[in-house]
Amino acid sequence: MGNPSRPIERISVLIPVYNEERTILELIRRVRAVELPYQREIVVVDDGSTDGTREALAQEAEGARDLKVIYHAVNRGKGAAVRTALTAATGDVLIIQDADLEYDPRDYPVLLRPIVEGRTQVVYGSRFLGEHKAMYFWHAVGNRFLTLVTNLLYDTTLTDMETGYKVFTAEVARRLRLRSDRWGFDPEITAQILKRGYRIYEVPIAYNGREYWEGKKITWRDGITVLVTLLRCRFLD
Template sequence: MLISIVLPAKNESAAIGQTIEKIKLLSIINEIIVVNDGSMDDTKEAAEKAGAKVVSHPYSKGNGAAIKTGARAATGEIIIFMDADGQHDPQDIPRLLEKIEQGYDLVVGARQKGSQASVGRGVANKLYNNLATYMTEHLVEDLTSGFRAVRAEKFREFLYLLPNGFSYPTTSTMAFFRAGYSVAYVPIHAAKRIGKSHINPMKDGIRFFLIIFKIATLFSPLKMFLPISVVLFLMATGWYGYTLYEFGRFTNMSALLYTGSVMIFLMGLISEQITALMYKDES
């Protein structure tokens, strides 16, 4: 199999060179593609000097956009996505490829304890993983890890779904599950990054809530809407029972809760049909 490495990079001149050198020590890699996402430093020059093929964006489009550019430029049957900041150890690549050879379509490097940059991000990732496990009914060990190996042909099927920002791992993982492709996890340790993080705490907090909803809408919206609908229905029934017993009548609050329950259920049903159309096979 031809194997391509894709490294999205924005202002990573401090780390990109040594990251590429470590990858080159593996004789199994056919090409290394660095997607220079509008860097303002010497990222492009450092990557070229280290021997990588560089594809540049004229301005910063986002991590997800860089991933899509790299996926289109890659010639390998297998694409390995890694961070360019030194967090991911290239020595873990053979372990990911071993799973691919066993028949898996997507293999994710699952970060173990001690790998998270902060307690807050660790808690957020734990919540993502639990919610994704509930939605897919498969154990999801690390939904947001950017260190992954995929079959290029299948990954390109979902390029139109991927956002241009940082949540491409979430979207691609849920898309693979939704399409019925095989997903596996390999335990890894993510080291401390070299250089400054590009993640903004305020934007990251907003992204946290958006990803929660994206997880649902990308896989099975009804599994998210149905529990809410049931809770409202039970509240309506409970309130109706109370008012009937105390006052002998049906109140507006009960009517509102019953209506809300039905509306939310119907929203989930419609969303489920829309999601099915997103994954319609056009081949």
């Protein structure tokens, strides 16, 4: 007997954004262009941008029924922006979407399918399973190492813990107690999902990684933050 399908009326796309004036409006256009049989809302949290992103969003939000824009007075980090977006979201399923065009919204049907079919309540899009532009070597090594540590600590078999595409039901969202403001967000949400007994379903996604000259922000120091967060969540929280 198969799993019962999960009824979905509305999806919420959560977009934390910081200084992405060049890409944010194009991303919103791409999110709107995806054909889905559900209502959708786009929740953008501007995390203290100083480059014109705020002004572009304010103009885009005028008269837009599908777009909510929330502004942080100062930059607080991706984790803080996602927490703010979670409080404003009203969808049955939530999709976390980076604002830099590395991740393609055309993957939404693939990401949503396991939830719609009742197979899981959490889906991660894996950059290592799908087609992708070659990453920086040490970024790939770091990602695989941190994913390996996650698998060892939480008894799972993920291929891409640090993915920007994390999709989950409103029920899962209500059980999260997130507090990491910056790069500790991805390991913290993963740890809480796994410790609460949810199994993560991975699907392949396309990935078009940015270069540093295009604004890529992560460094090796952020990897240390991720590792410390994984250990904290496993043994202290």
